[in-house]
Amino acid sequence: MRPAPAEPEAALVERAQGGDRAAFEELVRRHADHLYSVVLRFVADRGAAEEVTQEAFLRAWRSIGRFEGRSRFFTWLYRIGINEAKRRAARQPPATVVSLDDEPIPEAPDWSEAPETRLRHNDLRRLLEDTIRALPIEYRTPIILRDVEGLTTQEAAEVMDVGEAAFKSRLHRARLAVRRALDEYFLEEEE
């Protein structure tokens, strides 16, 4: 027997708005793992990320009647999750904050041709993760949504509830700040 085709999301949302818990639980099954991955970039550990994800879905369930369908359900849900994660992250701000200096370091080596293995090295992975975490929150969010999680510009701007121009500007500054952190990394590696 062929499995039943997946019910369209809009129909699930409508049923959930009518109080159908089973429909909402299907929405949870579709989105919980992805939301957890996003939230994990904002909070300190997996336990906190799981709590924030649960809290986000609870809020979504309580307020689904107010969801008007002007945006896609997952962007509305991500917005709730990220706001919750930001509240949690604000209690434990990062020890260091990355400067948004966007200019290259003149004496840094040209690492644009560095072999792939160097760029995927564990130290480098940690550096990228730490740099993202140390970005001011309004710059951290675009880079997580667009570059790490792979949302489109339109989707990510929608999650952040900002216009695309403002989103692109923040994303660009954040990327240049991370790029500069890599300048520093390769400069230190060379010395």
Add this chain to the structure above:
Amino acid sequence: MIRRLLANRRYMREHRWTHAHLSEYVDEELLPDDVARVKAHVGICPHCRRVLATLRRTLDGLRSLREEPTPGVADSVIDRLRHEP
């Protein structure tokens, strides 16, 4: 002299504009005329060429952080939902 000053001013204007639009260029979100504008400037500006090349590598690194979603979170969310009034 004036011609050189004007050329320099145009170069700096293109430099600032290109620097501000490199992300959109990499994301292929620029209009064709603007793509040509970036290409023209990057062709003559070593500074922007370097930033562009390393920006591309930065994005490769950021994308490599993407992880497969962790399965199992949905069950804990549903469990909590069922215990909420």
